[in-house]
Amino acid sequence: MAKPSIKSVAVVGTGVIGRSWIQVFARAGCAVRVFDADPIQVAGAMSWVEADLKALRKEGGIKKKEARARRDRVRVAASLAEAVDGAGYIQESGPESLEIKRSLYREIDSAAGPEAIVASSTSAMDMTDIASELKGAHRCIVAHPINPPHVVPAVEILGGAATQAQVVHRTVEFMRELGQTPVLMRRFVPGFVVNRLQAALIREAVDLVSSGVCDVRAVDDSIRDGLGLRWALMGPYGVANTNADGGVQEYFTRFRQAYHDIWAALNTDVRLDDELVARLGVETDAMLPAPLPVQRAWRDRLVGAIRRLKADDPLRGSKKKAKRRAR
Amino acid sequence: MAKPSIKSVAVVGTGVIGRSWIQVFARAGCAVRVFDADPIQVAGAMSWVEADLKALRKEGGIKKKEARARRDRVRVAASLAEAVDGAGYIQESGPESLEIKRSLYREIDSAAGPEAIVASSTSAMDMTDIASELKGAHRCIVAHPINPPHVVPAVEILGGAATQAQVVHRTVEFMRELGQTPVLMRRFVPGFVVNRLQAALIREAVDLVSSGVCDVRAVDDSIRDGLGLRWALMGPYGVANTNADGGVQEYFTRFRQAYHDIWAALNTDVRLDDELVARLGVETDAMLPAPLPVQRAWRDRLVGAIRRLKADDPLRGSKKKAKRRAR
Numbered sequence: 001m002a003k004p005s006i007k008s009v010a011v012v013g014t015g016v017i018g019r020s021w022i023q024v025f026a027r028a029g030c031a032v033r034v035f036d037a038d039p040i041q042v043a044g045a046m047s048w049v050e051a052d053l054k055a056l057r058k059e060g061g062i063k064k065k066e067a068r069a070r071r072d073r074v075r076v077a078a079s080l081a082e083a084v085d086g087a088g089y090i091q092e093s094g095p096e097s098l099e100i101k102r103s104l105y106r107e108i109d110s111a112a113g114p115e116a117i118v119a120s121s122t123s124a125m126d127m128t129d130i131a132s133e134l135k136g137a138h139r140c141i142v143a144h145p146i147n148p149p150h151v152v153p154a155v156e157i158l159g160g161a162a163t164q165a166q167v168v169h170r171t172v173e174f175m176r177e178l179g180q181t182p183v184l185m186r187r188f189v190p191g192f193v194v195n196r197l198q199a200a201l202i203r204e205a206v207d208l209v210s211s212g213v214c215d216v217r218a219v220d221d222s223i224r225d226g227l228g229l230r231w232a233l234m235g236p237y238g239v240a241n242t243n244a245d246g247g248v249q250e251y252f253t254r255f256r257q258a259y260h261d262i263w264a265a266l267n268t269d270v271r272l273d274d275e276l277v278a279r280l281g282v283e284t285d286a287m288l289p290a291p292l293p294v295q296r297a298w299r300d301r302l303v304g305a306i307r308r309l310k311a312d313d314p315l316r317g318s319k320k321k322a323k324r325r326a327r
Numbered sequence: 328m329a330k331p332s333i334k335s336v337a338v339v340g341t342g343v344i345g346r347s348w349i350q351v352f353a354r355a356g357c358a359v360r361v362f363d364a365d366p367i368q369v370a371g372a373m374s375w376v377e378a379d380l381k382a383l384r385k386e387g388g389i390k391k392k393e394a395r396a397r398r399d400r401v402r403v404a405a406s407l408a409e410a411v412d413g414a415g416y417i418q419e420s421g422p423e424s425l426e427i428k429r430s431l432y433r434e435i436d437s438a439a440g441p442e443a444i445v446a447s448s449t450s451a452m453d454m455t456d457i458a459s460e461l462k463g464a465h466r467c468i469v470a471h472p473i474n475p476p477h478v479v480p481a482v483e484i485l486g487g488a489a490t491q492a493q494v495v496h497r498t499v500e501f502m503r504e505l506g507q508t509p510v511l512m513r514r515f516v517p518g519f520v521v522n523r524l525q526a527a528l529i530r531e532a533v534d535l536v537s538s539g540v541c542d543v544r545a546v547d548d549s550i551r552d553g554l555g556l557r558w559a560l561m562g563p564y565g566v567a568n569t570n571a572d573g574g575v576q577e578y579f580t581r582f583r584q585a586y587h588d589i590w591a592a593l594n595t596d597v598r599l600d601d602e603l604v605a606r607l608g609v610e611t612d613a614m615l616p617a618p619l620p621v622q623r624a625w626r627d628r629l630v631g632a633i634r635r636l637k638a639d640d641p642l643r644g645s646k647k648k649a650k651r652r653a654r
Contacts, residue, residue: 183549186540193535193546198563205564219524219562220565222521223562228555231551233551236529248612250608253604271587287565292574299569
């Protein structure tokens with residue numbers, strides 16, 4: 001991985017998302033200054049960073065020297081102003097409250113250098129609402145990761161009304177340089193892209209169980225030993241493409257009526273009432289008896305392994321074609 | 328893998344699904360008799376079986392001896408009666424026409440032994456509609472795979488009104504013995520479980536593009552470098568479980584309102600008109616320039632690799648707990 005074009009970044013807010021961002025930036029070689037108004041939170045985040053690096057070393061993912069280098073790139077700042085001073089990119093992962101974010105962005109905007117990009121990890125807010133009254137609204141943007149970003153690379157990128165096209169472009173490029181996968185949105189919708197796709201699937205997952213078609217285990221088995229195996233490699237369009245000899249166009253033409261029929265049959269009036277939620281909890285606990293930290297460590301380890309599989313054996317085609325043409 | 332409890336099976340219908348089933352049964356050690364009313368189709372399926380075994384040998388997946396043993400387990404039958412004679416399990420993968428299936432099931436039912444299970448690969452039909460008038464309706468069942476079943480293990484299992492509980496149970500067990508993952512359904516719904524979950528996600532995937540929120544690439548990136556990485560390991564309930572310290576119950580309680588809000592915002596009036604389908608085709612082709620056979624071979628190779636990752640490093644917990652208790 002080449003060194004990223006932005007060398008110095010600030011991480012503001014050090015909850016589960018913020019601390020994971022620290023690893024993303026330090027891994028890529030950036031100098032990271034970290035700030036959180038809560039000193040207990042920031043101490044916890046730094047302990048987690050060290051423990052995570054130690055675990056990575058133990059699993060053989062990185063050498064001692066590399067772990068130390070990453071650790072040495074991270075410094076806790078005593079104030080927000082100190083954290084953002086000289087930073088080319090600021091990743092904010094504060095509480096999901098519009099009032100708090102507005103106040104925080106006023107502070108960041110007045111302390112940060114004029115060229116710095118200010119990005120929010122918000123999963124729900126529109127940057128127009130957060131930053132519209134700021135002098136630096138043009139350099140504010142949403143960069144919403146999937147939890148945890150140091151494991152799962154997709155990051156949703158969305159500017160507000162005032163965000164400059166150049167800032168969007170540079171954020172997309174920076175994410176690529178970090179090894180993340182930018183998912184560029186053109187306009188705000190509730191839930192963005194990722195949580196809408198997830199919510200659409202979960203609505204049906206919940207309805208299948210609540211209406212008695214099958215149990216929690218059947219739903220999860222059908223994904224992890226079925227659809228999910230393909231979706232780890234190709235999105236829904238890629239999968240559709242491989243399911244008809246004429247590709248996506250033939251697929252959606254041939255199965256148009258089948259999709260319209262299933263769509264008409266899906267229940268859209270699904271409610272997560274207390275009784276249902278309790279039942280889903282009981283069935284899931286029975287399916288997954290391992291303690292949660294074991295489940296999470298396993299998930300992260302295997303997500304990493306799947307990413308390496310894909311990196312080592314990428315889907316080629318365009319390059320080969322180009323080579324053939326060049327001969 | 329222990330030898331399956333049913334030693335002799337028949338594959339009736341040898342299209343893309345039927346030929347893949349041949350590999351599932353032969354791999355598990357079953358004697359497989361194959362029939363298709365169309366001799367060109369059956370010849371094509373047998374050529375594909377040999378080519379697939381050759382590719383598997385070349386990739387180092389199996390030794391020459393094993394490839395030959397699998398090939399030797401498969402025999403083409405001259406008639407339907409010959410194919411099902413002595414078979415303990417019959418997998419039917421004929422055309423998706425109720426009229427054709429009814430006629431085929433009359434023939435199978437009168438030729439097959441009284442103990443044989445007759446399973447259909449149908450993705451849409453209710454076994455009650457196919458088999459209700461048969462003497463052997465009690466042994467007829469749906470076993471719908473995800474394409475291709477020799478690569479992707481999930482198989483939806485659903486009896487008709489007359490299907491015996493014992494037949495459902497034995498089919499579920501047999502699928503496990505074959506190395507497949509049975510997804511047990513309790514009642515018929517259009518699209519079953521897998522295609523409903525897929526259709527729910529695809530409806531949103533199509534709406535995001537058609538409404539201009541993002542392009543095809545952004546949707547696919549958000550799945551294959553995001554949600555899909557987790558879904559290859561855990562279904563939606565498992566993922567929800569790991570996303571809150573209190574598990575699924577806390578997760579759906581905490582995010583209940585967020586889900587209800589996103590669900591209310593999802594467009595359910597999505598139509599795959601010609602113009603949209605053409606556009607999705609163009610964007611997908613631009614995203615995936617590799618030829619379709621290359622895409623499919625890559626997908627199948629990497630799905631296999633992900634399955635091996637999971638088999639080599641399974642999520643433990645219950646066993647460890649049991650061991651600790653035993654000490």
